[in-house]
Amino acid sequence: MKGSLDGIRIIDVSRVLAGPFCSMILGDLGAEVIKIEHYISGDETRGWGPPFVNGESAYYLCANRNKQSMTLNLKTDEGKKIFYKLVSSSDVVVQNFKSGTLEKMGLGYSQLKMKNRGLIMASITGFGSTGPYKDLSGYDYIIQAMSGLMSITGEVDGSPMKVGVAITDVLTGLYTCIGILSALQFRNKSGEGQEIDISLMDCQVSSLINVASNYLCSGVTPKRMGNQHPNIVPYQVFTAKDGDLVVAVGNDEQFKRFTAVLGRPELAEMEEFFHNENRLVNKEKLIAICEGILSEKPKKEWKEQLDAAGIPNGPINTVAEMFEDPQIKAREMVVELEHPLIDNLKLTGSPLKLSKTPVTMRHHPPLYGEHTESLLESIGYNPEEIKKFKQNNII
Template identity: 60%
Template structure:
C-alpha cells in the first residue's frame, strides 16, 4: 500500500476539548505524526467528561484523540519552553486553542516560533478570532450557536430556539482549521514559507449558515423558527407515520408529482396551488396538513419502499442503535475497533475520508495522559537522568 497522505508531517497539538483535537485527529488519521501536549498539572478537560468511561478514559475524550502521541510539558517553565522550541524546530504545524494572547504571554508568539522555524504553520483556534472587539472573550460551542444565529433558526414555535444535538460549531471549526492547514501546506510547497492561521468558532458557524444567511442578506427578511421544515422547499420535513417519524425531502416539482401519486392523491401534483415550489411555499400549511394526515395511514417501512420505488428521497429518523447497526455503516467501516492499554478493545467512529491509495489507518489508540513523554524526549536526545530530573521538577 502507498505511504500515508500526510505521513511526512509532524504536528504539535496544544489543543483541548473538541474543535482543536477533532482537527488534529483528522490530520492524524491521514498519517501525520501528532504529538498531543498537555500540562503536567492540568489534563485535557474532556478526560474527565464522563460517564461513560472506557476504563480510565472518558468516551468524550476518546472521540477526538486517536492517532496521536501524548506528552506532558509545562510551557510556563524554562525547561518546558526549551523542549517545546526543540520540537518546533523539527515540526511542520502547531495547533493551539488558548485564549487570544496566551501564546504571546508564554513567550511563544508566532514571531518567536517563525524565527525558530520559518516553515512552521501556526493554526490558532478561538471563540471569536484574534482581532475585533470580542477577541478576548472565551468561546464555547453553546454560546457560539446562540450568538451566530444558529439557534434562532433551530427549533419550532413550541420548543423555542434550541441548540443542535452535537457541538456543531466545534466540529465545523475543526474541519475549517484542517482545510486551512492543508492549504497552507500546499502554499508552503511553492514558497518555502510558513504562516499563521486565525480560525474562530464564530466565523465558522456563521459561514455554515449558508442558504439561510444568503436568504436574509438578499431579502432582508429575518427567518423564523421552522422546526423540521425547510425555508426554501416544500415538502421537505419530518412526517409522522403509523409507527415512526420519517423525513421526506421533495427537491423539485417532478418529485412532488411522483410523491402525490404515491400518496394516492395525484390531484395534488396538478393543483395550481401546489404544482410549483413557490406556490407550495405560499400554501405550506395547507399542504403540510394534507400530507400529514395521509402519512399516518401507513408504517414508515411501507412508505420507504413506495417512495424509493418512485424516486422520492426519504429516510427514517434512526436512534444511535439503529445507526450503528445499519448495514451501510458497517460496509463503509464507520465503526472501528482499536486495542487500548486499559480498556482492552474500544469502538470508535471511523473516518469518512476514503482515499484509494493512501488509505486512512488506525495506527494509535487515543493516548493515555503523558503516555509518550519519555519516547518523545528520547527522540530529542534527552538522557534518562535528565528525564527523571524533569519529572521531579514537574517540568514534564
C-alpha cells in the first residue's frame, strides 16, 4: 500500500536532528527523500557516538530511515548544476544552513524557484531570517537556555536543567513537517510554492504553552517546580514502598475518586481541598498527607487500584523498562529493518497509525553516499561523467 505522500520528492540538505527528523517523518509517510551530504564528511551525526554498531552511529540511525544518501559538493559550479537538476523535479527542499548561506551560493529560495515555480523550501535556523540574532548559530541546548525552558526545568532549589533529549530539535522538526504539509496543500490549490521560515527559538517559545500564558496573563515569572504542576494539585511524583510513580489528578471528580483509593474520602469534602484552586493554596498540607499514605504500599498495587478508579498514573520507567512494556510492544513502537552492515537493526517505530495509508519502513538509514551513482544516473548522467565527478571532487 502506498503512503499518503507517495509521489512527493524531498531534497534534504539539512544535518544533525531537526531537519533530518522532519524529512524522516515525511519519508515514513511515503515521500521519496534524497539526503544530500557533504562530499567529504557527510552528516555530522555519522561521527557522534558511542554507541556505534558496525561503524554506524546510533544517533545517525535514529533520524534517517526511508532516505537515499547522495554526496555532493555544492560549492562547485558542476555541483550546483546537479542540484538544480534535482530541484527541478522535486517538491520540497529542507535546509538548515545559517541565514543567507544558500543565497550566497546561488541556491536560495529566490534562485531555486526560478527553476521550479512550485518548489517549497523549509529553511530551519536557530533564530529565523529576521531580528538581531538572525546571523547567530542555534543549537538545541542554547535554545533551551534562551527560551526560558531551562529556567522552569529542575528542582525548586536546584540548578536549571535541560530536558533529557534534544526536545527543541524534535519540536522544530514537527513544526517544520506541519509547515511543509500545509504548503503542499496550498500548492495543490494555487500551483505556487513558498518558503517556510522556521526557527528553533520560535518553536520552543511556542511550546511553552500554559507556562508562557500564565506569565502573559499574570506578569509573574514562572519558577522551577521540580515534578509538581503549576496549576493542578495533586499532579506530581510520589514515592511508593518500592519506587516512584506519577499521579496526575486532573479535576475535582478525579480527586474524589483518588481520596477514596487512599482510604480518606473525607479529604474531598474538606473546604481546603474541595476545589483545585483550594488545593493549590493548601498544597503543602495535602501533598504531605498523600505522601504518607502512598509510601505504605508498592507501586504495582497502587497502579492497579488507581487504574481501576480511573486516576491517571504510571511508574517512572527506565528506557529499558519502557521498551519491555506490553503497551509499547502492542503499538509496534520498535521496528526491525534489514541493513547491509547491521543484523536485525532495531529502531523506534512511528506514532502515526493511519488506517488507509499506513506508515511504511521501506529503506534502512542509508550508508554514506550509498545512492550517489544511482541518483545521478536517474537524472541523466552516464558512468563516464560520474567517474569525472569523483575525480574532480564534485561527489
